[in-house]
Amino acid sequence: MFQEIDYDADKNNQKLETAWLKPGGFLGVHPAIKILGKLMARKKSGSFYMVMQIALFISISGSVFGQTQLIYPGIEQKVDSVLALMTLEEKVGQLNQHSGSWDVTGPIPQDNEYVAERAELLKNGGVGSMLNVVGAEATYEAQKLAVENSRLGIPIIFGFDVIHGFKTIFPIPLGEAASWDLEAIESSARVAAIEASASGVTWTFAPMVDVGRDPRWGRVMEGAGEDPYLGTQVALARMNGFQTDDLSGESSIMATAKHFAGYAFSEAGRDYNTVDFGRHTLHNIVLPPFEALAKSGIATVMNSFNDLNGIPANGDYYLQRTILKEAWDFDGFIISDWGSIRQMINHGYSRDLKQSAYHAITSGNDMDMESEAYQRHLTELVEEGEVDIETVNEAVRRILRMKFLLGLFDDPYKYSDVEREAAVLYTDEHRAIARDVAKRSIVLMNNEQNLLPLSKEVSRIAVIGNLAADKDTPLGNWRARGETESAVSLLEGIEAAVGENTEVTYTEGYTLAEGTGSFAFPLNFPEDDGSGFEAAIENARNADVVVMAVGEEALQSGEGRSLVDITLTGRQLELFKEIKKVNENVVAVLMAGRPIVEPELYEEAHTLLNTWHLGSEAGHAIADVLFGDYNPSGKLPMSVPRAIGQIPVYYNFKSPGRPGTGPGDDGAVFWSHFNDELNTPEYSFGHGLSYTTFEYSNFSLSSSAMSMDETIEVSVDVTNSGDMDGEEVVQLYIRDHFASAMRPVKELRGFEKVLIEAGETKTITFSVNWETLAFYAADETFKAEPGMFSIMVGSNSVDVQVLELELAR
Numbered sequence: 060m061f062q063e064i065d066y067d068a069d070k071n072n073q074k075l076e077t078a079w080l081k082p083g084g085f086l087g088v089h090p091a092i093k094i095l096g097k098l099m100a101r102k103k104s105g106s107f108y109m110v111m112q113i114a115l116f117i118s119i120s121g122s123v124f125g126q127t128q129l130i131y132p133g134i135e136q137k138v139d140s141v142l143a144l145m146t147l148e149e150k151v152g153q154l155n156q157h158s159g160s161w162d163v164t165g166p167i168p169q170d171n172e173y174v175a176e177r178a179e180l181l182k183n184g185g186v187g188s189m190l191n192v193v194g195a196e197a198t199y200e201a202q203k204l205a206v207e208n209s210r211l212g213i214p215i216i217f218g219f220d221v222i223h224g225f226k227t228i229f230p231i232p233l234g235e236a237a238s239w240d241l242e243a244i245e246s247s248a249r250v251a252a253i254e255a256s257a258s259g260v261t262w263t264f265a266p267m268v269d270v271g272r273d274p275r276w277g278r279v280m281e282g283a284g285e286d287p288y289l290g291t292q293v294a295l296a297r298m299n300g301f302q303t304d305d306l307s308g309e310s311s312i313m314a315t316a317k318h319f320a321g322y323a324f325s326e327a328g329r330d331y332n333t334v335d336f337g338r339h340t341l342h343n344i345v346l347p348p349f350e351a352l353a354k355s356g357i358a359t360v361m362n363s364f365n366d367l368n369g370i371p372a373n374g375d376y377y378l379q380r381t382i383l384k385e386a387w388d389f390d391g392f393i394i395s396d397w398g399s400i401r402q403m404i405n406h407g408y409s410r411d412l413k414q415s416a417y418h419a420i421t422s423g424n425d426m427d428m429e430s431e432a433y434q435r436h437l438t439e440l441v442e443e444g445e446v447d448i449e450t451v452n453e454a455v456r457r458i459l460r461m462k463f464l465l466g467l468f469d470d471p472y473k474y475s476d477v478e479r480e481a482a483v484l485y486t487d488e489h490r491a492i493a494r495d496v497a498k499r500s501i502v503l504m505n506n507e508q509n510l511l512p513l514s515k516e517v518s519r520i521a522v523i524g525n526l527a528a529d530k531d532t533p534l535g536n537w538r539a540r541g542e543t544e545s546a547v548s549l550l551e552g553i554e555a556a557v558g559e560n561t562e563v564t565y566t567e568g569y570t571l572a573e574g575t576g577s578f579a580f581p582l583n584f585p586e587d588d589g590s591g592f593e594a595a596i597e598n599a600r601n602a603d604v605v606v607m608a609v610g611e612e613a614l615q616s617g618e619g620r621s622l623v624d625i626t627l628t629g630r631q632l633e634l635f636k637e638i639k640k641v642n643e644n645v646v647a648v649l650m651a652g653r654p655i656v657e658p659e660l661y662e663e664a665h666t667l668l669n670t671w672h673l674g675s676e677a678g679h680a681i682a683d684v685l686f687g688d689y690n691p692s693g694k695l696p697m698s699v700p701r702a703i704g705q706i707p708v709y710y711n712f713k714s715p716g717r718p719g720t721g722p723g724d725d726g727a728v729f730w731s732h733f734n735d736e737l738n739t740p741e742y743s744f745g746h747g748l749s750y751t752t753f754e755y756s757n758f759s760l761s762s763s764a765m766s767m768d769e770t771i772e773v774s775v776d777v778t779n780s781g782d783m784d785g786e787e788v789v790q791l792y793i794r795d796h797f798a799s800a801m802r803p804v805k806e807l808r809g810f811e812k813v814l815i816e817a818g819e820t821k822t823i824t825f826s827v828n829w830e831t832l833a834f835y836a837a838d839e840t841f842k843a844e845p846g847m848f849s850i851m852v853g854s855n856s857v858d859v860q861v862l863e864l865e866l867a868r
């Protein structure tokens with residue numbers, strides 16, 4: 060696979076020989092042997108050739124060179140062996156990531172200057188990774204340029220935003236998190252990896268693990284919501300799905316924990332805005348998912364666009380080196396976000412691109428995504444003595460290590476397999492898994508009149524709303540290679556589910572954004588003249604049941620989609636109210652990428668499903684729930700505010716010194732409250748109903764006191780007291796009543812999703828030890844402090860039963 064190359068061996072012999080002879084330098088292990096094999100093919104005489112022969116002999120025979128064992132060498136030796144062969148320019152080359160647009164089959168286009176320039180860089184060993192080059196053929200082409208033309212033929216890695224599926228699209232991550240179903244979440248990431256890897260993608264920029272409290276920030280759709288514990292479990296499941304436990308597997312791809320750190324706390328939810336919070340929030344809320352992933356073998360971490368307390372993330376030594384690389388022992392590599400190294404100039408942190416490169420590399424950022432800061436300035440920074448070569452070596456080592464672990468030195472084309480690509484993309488099996496994950500992600504918000512589940516024999520169903528027939532919106536933002544207009548719409552799902560005797564009539568009703576499926580901005584929301592109202596109202600009047608879709612179009616949420624107004628756009632609510640006047644049996648189906656603030660909808664919609672943007676199989680999954688083929692089990696991963704002015708509103712808040720609840724608290728105003736709204740959200744974290752009912756009883760602790768080295772059992776009986784089998788998410792919360800730093804009034808510390816048959820009782824047990832009760836204390840150590848704790852279990856973050864536990868020294 061490594062073919063002969065054109066290169067002037069004489070010019071390089073000196074350097075290579077020196078590397079070889081240096082103790083701890085080139086150790087003659089297999090990748091380097093391959094690389095040197097290439098060089099030998101060009102130069103078959105003289106001392107260099109002799110050295111190569113010896114290298115091969117030593118490597119094959121397993122004898123030693125100096126003190127070092129050469130047989131069965133570990134990855135680190137392989138990495139060092141390659142590193143020792145590299146020139147400074149080649150090392151810097153490994154640190155550059157460039158974007159392409161080569162998701163075409165066939166040869167790399169030569170007529171585009173940008174692409175041609177990237178191709179030249181690839182040939183010269185100037186690129187370590189490409190992003191947005193997708194497809195078995197396109198990645199093959201690009202890989203070939205690097206491997207067959209560059210002096211050392213080091214393979215490149217292909218990154219892509221595989222955020223919720225590749226070609227088969229799964230629910231947006233916020234929706235998937237609502238399933239609280241870790242197996243389902245892992246299976247979704249697995250399918251995404253199987254598809255992406257067959258299309259040449261080696262690396263996904265997911266999961267986004269930013270704990271988000273502000274639904275104005277459009278990127279909450281990409282995360283797992285407001286809770287660090289749930290967020291951590293979801294992130295681990297996703298990482299396992301992408302990477303498996305063997306990165307060299309044929310369908311394993313590298314995952315990325317992003318964005319490091321604090322990005323979701325952009326002031327006012329305005330994307331890319333400044334961020335300011337203290338160490339307490341950093342350690343207890345923002346960092347836990349990153350820490351868990353870093354310690355569990357995530358391959359890469361992406362830093363963020365924001366500053367934190369005045370230091371841009373790319374230049375943050377404390378975050379990148381002190382915490383991630385040193386305290387957590389992270390052995391993958393850090394990639395910047397798109398152009399973010401350069402953006403340190405805009406932040407007013409660097410005087411120019413050269414200083415940006417300096418800040419980034421010295422504070423621990425390994426790879427530069429599209430800033431060209433390393434490409435343009437790193438070599439000179441080293442030559443001028445500003446940056447130590449060891450700093451560059453460290454970054455290169457981290458990248459090479461991952462290339463070895465991926466198996467790219469064995470086969471650089473392993474991901475570019477046209478046949479596999481044709482066989483595994485968008486298969487029936489993958490779509491069935493997408494449907495399964497989607498139905499598990501749906502949250503039953505209201506079912507006051509038990510209108511749901513519907514009978515499939517109902518004679519007439521009116522389906523109303525532009526979003527109900529929309530085949531694109533369910534794909535959501537960040538839909539990778541999902542094809543525009545390819546999702547099963549709600550209307551199609553209902554039509555497919557009902558029997559022959561049911562008539563389904565559709566009317567659009569309201570109009571929504573134009574430009575669906577494009578990344579155009581601003582979205583064009585044409586004035587809705589209400590001309591669709593009458594037909595929709597007539598349709599509703601004559602139906603037994605109305606299913607009305609409301610919500611957000613796909614691209615209203617996502618990156619760069621911050622909004623100050625997160626109510627329903629246009630005249631959706633108005634039409635909904637008109638429909639309700641003529642037919643009480645309305646099921647509202649909310650589709651959105653974020654919590655929507657619309658108190659009137661929540662009040663008026665007695666029957667309401669929150670269906671996020673559910674992916675390729677959205678319509679089928681919603682129909683599964685509407686008609687009771689699946690009993691809904693999702694729970695909100697993020698609070699739904701009553702009013703935009705309440706934001707941020709989240710369940711794990713700290714008690715103020717003057718705690719209040721809302722208007723008229725004790726008849727006085729001097730309490731922490733709003734005079735015009737309650738403090739509580741419309742729907743709390745963890746809320747989600749079922750078609751059956753679950754009763755909690757016999758809640759007990761195995762002991763009401765424990766010491767630091769003991770573990771107690773917390774158990775509760777959960778009875779399915781309805782007449783339908785169903786899944787319940789049993790949630791465990793704690794409260795630390797007093798501590799060296801204030802603790803939240805509630806913190807999720809465990810959950811179990813369990814299937815309980817109608818009439819059955821199951822005992823759910825959680826173990827609690829000091830770690831369950833621990834936090835990052837005022838002195839920034841992770842510890843539990845002796846004292847009183849509340850242990851709570853329940854069906855959501857509000858309806859809990861409480862027992863007290865004393866933690867002794």
Ligand code: NOJ
Nearest residue numbers: 190220264317396397618
């Ligand atoms: C910018 C986004 O912030 C990041 O999450 C994404 O992975 C990169 N662009 C690459 O597309």
